[in-house]
Amino acid sequence: MKVTLSDVIGKSLVDIRYKYVSSNEYGMQEFHSYLKLNDGNIIQFPKYDGDVISDYEGINNSYFYPDFDEQDRLTNEVEDRILGNKIEDFFFCYFDGEVDDDKCSYIKLENGIFITEINYGPQGVPVDLFLFVEHQFKERVVRLNERVKSYSIEIKTFSDH
Numbered sequence: 409m410k411v412t413l414s415d416v417i418g419k420s421l422v423d424i425r426y427k428y429v430s431s432n433e434y435g436m437q438e439f440h441s442y443l444k445l446n447d448g449n450i451i452q453f454p455k456y457d458g459d460v461i462s463d464y465e466g467i468n469n470s471y472f473y474p475d476f477d478e479q480d481r482l483t484n485e486v487e488d489r490i491l492g493n494k495i496e497d498f499f500f501c502y503f504d505g506e507v508d509d510d511k512c513s514y515i516k517l518e519n520g521i522f523i524t525e526i527n528y529g530p531q532g533v534p535v536d537l538f539l540f541v542e543h544q545f546k547e548r549v550v551r552l553n554e555r556v557k558s559y560s561i562e563i564k565t566f567s568d569h
Contacts, residue, residue, distance in 0.1 A: 411449050412459045413498055413559055419445040420494050421517070424487070425479035426537065436528050439535040442476055443515075445495075450476055453512035453525050457500040457563045482537065489539060493517040498559040514545065514556065 423444035432438045444450050454461055481487070499514040499522070500507055514524045522545040529535045540548060549556055557563055 411451065411461045413454065413457075413461060414459055414564065416445065416449075416451060416461065417495055417497065417560065419447055419449075421491050422446050423476075423491065424482055424537075425476055426482065427479050428535075431531075432528075436530060437533070437535045439525060439527055439537075441525050441537050442479060444476065453515065454498060454500075455507070455509050455512055457498075457507050457513075457557070457559060459564070486537070486539065489519075489521055490517060490523060493519045493521070497561075499556040500559065500563070502555040502557060508554075511554075513559075514540075 421443055424441055425444075426439060426441045429438040440452060442450050442452060451461055494517065495515055496518050497516040499516065501511040501513070502508055512525050512527065514522045516522050520542050522540045522542070523537060524540075525537045526535045548554070
């Protein structure tokens with residue numbers, strides 16, 4: 409099934425699960441979120457700004473995420489802040505003019521919360537799902553010297569021409 413960023417914008421988050429590995433084959437911590445949308449699709453945080461998130465014709469979510477319901481749940485406090493909200497936009501990080509594929513996108517929700525995740529890190533460095541209100545998001549981008557681009561405003565609009 410083909411799923412695009414354009415398709416996902418405007419969809420609501422109905423469930424989020426995650427998988428945490430304390431030490432993978434490289435001795436690194438590993439964290440991955442799985443976002444279930446109100447249309448039934450399950451996505452992960454996109455890392456690339458191309459419109460297509462997945463393009464597996466004839467294959468549904470259960471093939472790629474068979475254990476979704478068995479993955480860990482977020483705390484009620486975190487779920488209350490993000491579930492039921494529509495995705496407004498994606499913000500991708502760039503380095504030297506190219507998408508920084510070491511970083512997950514930020515997802516902006518309709519309630520003004522930005523979410524992202526850090527997938528890998530050595531022991532003692534947080535790998536997790538992170539939530540920010542807008543001023544925290546802006547402060548983080550400046551502090552980390554991240555160059556971010558809005559998919560809806562800077563990327564999709566540019567690529568449509």
